[in-house]
Amino acid sequence: MIDFINYLLNGLSLGCIYALIAVGYSMVYGIIKLINFAHGEFYMFGAFIGYYVLVTFFGGVANGPDLSFLALFSALVIAGVATGFLAVFIERVVYRPLRSAGRIVALLAALGVSLLMQNAGQQTVGAKDRTFPHTFTFQRFPRSEIKAADVCAGVPAAGDIAIVYKRRTEKGMQTLVENIAMRGNKIDERRCKRIADISSMPESNAVLYQYPAVTVSNAQGLILIVLIVTAAALYGIVQYTRFGRAMRAVSHDFEGAALMGIDVDRVVAGTFFIGAFVAGVGGTLAGGMYYGQVGPLMGLMPGLKAFVAAVFGGIGSIPGALLGGLLLGTSEKLVEAYGSSLYSDAFTFAILILVLVVRPSGLLGRPTSEKL
């Protein structure tokens, strides 16, 4: 039961990340009916902006000391704003001229932008993944140290965040590998192979904790807080501001809103900005600080998965995207834990197809009736 809850919590943090990306997909689709395939690349772009802010202005290094709250905060905000402006620029140059050309052409342009950003990323920052600067120490709450009898392994390597330990269970001694960031990962064979060369490491290197109860890490907490703040802010903007009212109007009837004097171009640009802002923050927070690695292709899979989440929750609906992200992340982690970690991608896409076939409008989406 404890394990189950831990898996669930882990799934929720993964789900928060999906939700942060999915929101942007959903908002843009709601306004101009465009599947912005470049959204995953916005996530990547944001992560790199955060990386450069931390490295250049705050002297962040991979194995360095904890950085100040100011560093953390400004990395997130600058990443968000920069990504937002990039999205507005791309919308202006690529998507706006194609707005009347049909959805398939716009989809194609989005695929082109995504390809361009991946290629440009590989040529500028390099194709290899980089280690994100250390921002804060992951800690789990509550925690207690493992007794010496249970332990015969150590921390894999300096800077590596996996913990390896052995535990006595009903089945005998079991080797467990724990990624501090992601408690609840069942060990797969690929990881177990690494244990052999790790276990010979001197015990003095070992930093070992055991988690007898349901635990939450401060990183997970931070992600959850960011998601809640984002959701609340989006709700406030959409429901209570002039801009939000304009957004809802444009989403409801694009041409009608234009006829009523709403500056449609500004609303679309603003929507892109907000969606990309959230994706950029998500990239720095999740891709960078949580997973600890940034690379030019890092947006591809999260982008696709987040899209699935958006469709799952009902594309065009912001609460739907949040709910879809959380559900998708949770179910993916549960499949990894109790099913097979190898097939979690197949599982995600199977959900997508099932949802599309059974209920194309998603969980919270309004079913659309076609005009004849």
Add this chain to the structure above:
Amino acid sequence: MGDFDRAISFWGHHIIMVCVWLTLTLSLNLINGFCGLFSLGHQGFWAVGAYAAAVTVVHFPGGGWPALLLSFPVAIGAAAFFGFLVGLPCLRLKGDYLAIATLGFSEILRNLIQNSETLGQSLGMSFPNIIRLSVSERRSFYLIYIALALIVVFATLLILRNLIHSAHGRAIQAIRDDDRVAELLGVNLTRYKVLVFVTGAAFAGLAGALFANYNAQVTPDDFSFNVGVLMVVMVVLGGMGSFTGTIVATTLLYFVPILLSLWLPQTLVPVFYDPTQGGVVYRELKELWQVLFSLLLIGVVLVRPRGIMGGRELRWPWRKAVAPGGSHGCPRN
């Protein structure tokens, strides 16, 4: 190695690969261009065909020529079967929902292949190249295979063209233009959509067998999402519903990157300022071809959103214009 040999292994390779791509894009055009079903999962059917051919060549008792000959129908059959599997549940979907569902199918397929022991997981399968082993010279292998590839492309073109110009073809295009009217006029939507999916997938399977037997190696990365995107780009830029447009666009988009990487000078250009890489980053212009290619792609989409040919067919100037196979303009969406 003589000049001729060198030329034929360079250009021969590209001619064969263009033929593989043409078979793929022509059949994708049947689904996307002529029937208006937007599929983003053609690479999945291609993968099914290639792996089916690979399994046949490896496991058929005796191997050799019988295995090679058998691998083509097996690949076509397997891909057609998957086309049926995918087509049936996706019939309810339209537009970009269908695109996403087909993309999902191909990703599921890739995930399953990557985890299958028999299919060699991420490393893929390597197997003997039967034609290469049975001829003594490199050049005869290429000549034989180029002939085979050209036959495949022409057969594909002929069959698809005849299909489009038949009564079935009219029905297929009617579905694209307005499916409700088509249904009212007695076109069996389910039957024709499944027919289109199965036919398109079958030709993708054929392309898979052609590719696998030439390359003698298949890996899951050959059939990634970006490959599918490139196929769709070729079809859309060629003009949805134009065979000649597809041929022109596929050939162009296949050769432009190669020519870019051949012809671009090795001049160093500054691309980026990166303090972590020690200041300004320089790259050879040659290495930037992918970036230029994607810029070019966006440019073409912006300048000619309806494709290079926009639904028209290129025809011989001395032939009289007959009723066009494709309708004019882009399908509505």
